[in-house]
């Protein structure tokens with residue numbers, strides 16, 4: 442039996458709220474660190490409803506960490522396609538290999554060891570350590586910042602470097618040693634369902650002791666200063682097609698979308714018309730060119746990509762030499778390559794590309 446006398450009222454109410462409100466999610470039915478890790482990395486960048494199909498798909502293709510470690514990175518990218526943040530997929534692969542090579546396929550069991558692995562930050566390490574190994578270490582993410590700052594009326598700017606330490610200490614003081622996993626699951630679920638950005642205070646069991654509710658500050662807490670303004674970039678794409686093949690390349694530079702495939706691309710300092718947009722590939726203008734529907738603004742975490750796209754159909758009889766690091770690829774093979782969401786959107790938005798490439 443839980444010794445409720447020893448619990449802070451916050452923890453007691455939260456642990457009582459959880460069983461009555463928790464959603465049934467597949468990663469909650471397991472203590473397998475691999476499955477928990479996979480779910481946490483997926484959920485870092487997507488909501489539960491969108492993440493679920495990816496979770497099932499990735500687990501089907503890579504049922505164990507050994508499968509993932511042995512797999513080709515391209516296969517992971519292909520199955521990751523649509524989730525974005527490919528650096529996370531890359532780290533997933535790196536960590537799988539490391540765990541197999543260094544730890545014989547078994548995840549390290551402590552927070553301190555887990556947090557050393559590529560792509561596993563304090564939040565994910567705490568989630569794995571508590572859910573799989575019952576370590577009493579709190580998860581601290583946006584949900585936790587929000588709930589604790591409201592409940593305790595904390596005015597610390599959560600973007601400030603000192604905030605994590607402060608909120609981790611508070612969460613650590615609240616976490617019941619014997620129920621670390623449940624407490625962590627509960628606080629995350631509470632942040633999603635109850636104390637969400639628009640909180641449901643009227644039905645909240647913590648309302649009587651919540652400082653933000655008592656002082657009418659639920660809309661102003663947590664305090665979050667604005668980060669750096671995102672950088673605008675302007676990408677011009679040229680879908681150069683001949684028969685059933687297309688000119689493409691893999692992005693190698695230290696930039697976004699490393700390891701993913703895209704069409705001929707020229708970046709400009711602003712959106713511009715065709716002659717300027719095509720830049721060094723001007724020779725292609727000798728062939729029929731049609732402007733395509735462009736997906737418009739594409740948002741990444743720190744960048745806004747504005748794009749335009751043109752279809753250039755090269756007649757069969759033209760022997761076009763390769764240029765730059767672009768190569769001809771059969772449409773069928775290109776279909777199997779990992780691509781940025783922006784490229785997928787260009788293909789989806791243009792029926793003509795569907796007919797030519799899919």
Ligand code: SF4
Nearest residue numbers: 636640642645648651
């Ligand atoms: S009363 Fe409102 S602000 Fe306070 S913890 Fe509950 S949902 Fe969050």
